[in-house]
Amino acid sequence: MKVKGCVYTFPMNLDIPSTFQSIWQATTPETNYPALEKDLEVDVVVIGGGIAGLNAAYFLKNRGLKIAVIEMGKIVTGTSGNTTAKITSLHGLRYAYLREHFGQDKAQIYGNSNEWAISELQRIIQKENIECDFYQAPSFTYTNSPDDLDSIKQEVETAQKLGLPASFVNSIPGINLDILGAVRFDHQGYFHPRKFLLRIAELINRDGSYIFENTPAQDIKESERCNVQTPKATLLAKSVVIATNLPFYDPEKIFSQLERSGSFVIAAKPASIFPEAMFIGTRGKDMSFRPHKNHQERWLIIGERHNEMGMGKNMNENIETLAKLTKEHFQTDQIEFKWGAADTMSLDKVPYIGRMPGSKNVYVATGFNTWGMTTSFVSAKLLTDLILGEKNDWESLYTPKRLRR
Numbered sequence: 001m002k003v004k005g006c007v008y009t010f011p012m013n014l015d016i017p018s019t020f021q022s023i024w025q026a027t028t029p030e031t032n033y034p035a036l037e038k039d040l041e042v043d044v045v046v047i048g049g050g051i052a053g054l055n056a057a058y059f060l061k062n063r064g065l066k067i068a069v070i071e072m073g074k075i076v077t078g079t080s081g082n083t084t085a086k087i088t089s090l091h092g093l094r095y096a097y098l099r100e101h102f103g104q105d106k107a108q109i110y111g112n113s114n115e116w117a118i119s120e121l122q123r124i125i126q127k128e129n130i131e132c133d134f135y136q137a138p139s140f141t142y143t144n145s146p147d148d149l150d151s152i153k154q155e156v157e158t159a160q161k162l163g164l165p166a167s168f169v170n171s172i173p174g175i176n177l178d179i180l181g182a183v184r185f186d187h188q189g190y191f192h193p194r195k196f197l198l199r200i201a202e203l204i205n206r207d208g209s210y211i212f213e214n215t216p217a218q219d220i221k222e223s224e225r226c227n228v229q230t231p232k233a234t235l236l237a238k239s240v241v242i243a244t245n246l247p248f249y250d251p252e253k254i255f256s257q258l259e260r261s262g263s264f265v266i267a268a269k270p271a272s273i274f275p276e277a278m279f280i281g282t283r284g285k286d287m288s289f290r291p292h293k294n295h296q297e298r299w300l301i302i303g304e305r306h307n308e309m310g311m312g313k314n315m316n317e318n319i320e321t322l323a324k325l326t327k328e329h330f331q332t333d334q335i336e337f338k339w340g341a342a343d344t345m346s347l348d349k350v351p352y353i354g355r356m357p358g359s360k361n362v363y364v365a366t367g368f369n370t371w372g373m374t375t376s377f378v379s380a381k382l383l384t385d386l387i388l389g390e391k392n393d394w395e396s397l398y399t400p401k402r403l404r405r
């Protein structure tokens with residue numbers, strides 16, 4: 001969804017910027033990769049230049065394969081350029097649900113794989129020496145509703161049994177919210193997603209691997225090799241990864257198990273010192289917030305989920321509501337950036353990562369359920385292993401084959 005460049009005025013006395021643009025895009029340069037003009041053969045074509053596509057390309061390239069990433073617009077300007085970028089394995093309330101619906105072993109895979117993702121991200125930041133405003137911080141799922149307190153306690157108990165870094169707390173110093181209880185996960189983190197991903201893109205785009213922008217995939221023809229058709233040229237590859245958030249090529253209709261969910265976000269200057277921690281409420285419309293800082297400046301990133309992402313009046317009203325909540329809870333009206341974005345949700349709350357149903361050499365990663373910062377690393381690792389024919393136990397949880405259950 002494109003919101004950049006829309007201009008609105010607000011009747012109330014809050015200092016809200018007129019233009020929609022994420023802090024991540026406003027504080028990094030625009031990219032300028034060429035469009036694909038000539039036919040090309042590589043080992044793997046990755047379609048989509050967000051965090052799922054770029055991480056997959058980076059992992060595959062590091063295993064010696066030649067990659068072409070094609071992006072219909074500019075890389076990291078879709079959902080990944082408009083996220084809140086909390087890096088956590090605490091995905092709201094997820095583990096008690098997974099244990100009940102998928103069993104203990106699969107809840108364990110979910111926890112292990114997302115915890116692995118957090119350490120893998122830190123390993124890559126260190127190995128590649130990437131300046132991306134990464135900080136470690138605990139992550140909280142909180143409630144101020146007595147009705148949700150048991151779910152919080154159940155989540156802590158389940159997560160502890162799975163060996164995850166979970167504890168129960170009934171107060172959080174330094175934030176102005178009535179909290180009855182919260183799940184706390186330690187050793188989580190947050191970062192600047194574009195600073196990280198633009199460097200990853202530079203590392204991909206060399207030694208016989210490429211990034212092409214303004215190059216939409218129009219169709220895929222599958223036989224022994226796959227043909228990916230774009231407006232001016234065709235790519236030939238053994239394997240194709242579809243990382244377009246909502247799959248554009250979908251022979252067995254994964255989309256019937258998916259839905260879109262939108263959120264609005266603002267970045268404000270905090271009025272006082274904010275705890276080094278990240279938060280999300282248990283209720284669908286509760287706020288999600290985290291700090292962001294670099295060497296010079298500090299911000300608070302605050303988001304609120306809305307199922308409906310229409311342009312115009314609703315966007316104005318939703319941002320205005322978020323600004324009022326920010327003023328009420330964080331005593332600041334210094335809002336510097338506002339934006340909106342949508343992510344793809346899977347109806348069973350588990351991402352679809354693996355071989356595309358009905359395909360031999362086409363793979364997909366979708367349905368990240370607003371937790372793509374870790375699940376994109378999970379998908380990059382799992383898809384790399386599948387493409388190389390290596391065993392990965394995570395497949396049993398994430399496989400898109402469960403469509404046929």
Ligand SMILES: Cc1cc2nc3c(=O)[nH]c(=O)nc-3n(C[C@H](O)[C@H](O)[C@H](O)COP(=O)(O)OP(=O)(O)OC[C@H]3O[C@@H](n4cnc5c(N)ncnc54)[C@H](O)[C@@H]3O)c2cc1C
Nearest residue numbers: 048050051052072078079080083084085086217371372373
């Ligand atoms: C407001 C908001 C806040 C969030 N906060 C968090 C958070 O704190 N922590 C967390 O873990 N997750 C968070 N998420 C979720 C996370 O941001 C997403 O799951 C993740 O960014 C999705 O990445 P992606 O690569 O799948 O999609 P995208 O970043 O959208 O990338 C897909 C790309 O594919 C391209 N494309 C589409 N069709 C084609 C085609 N035919 N040919 C070529 N290219 C194509 C698009 O242009 C796009 O650039 C949040 C999501 C939202 C909306």
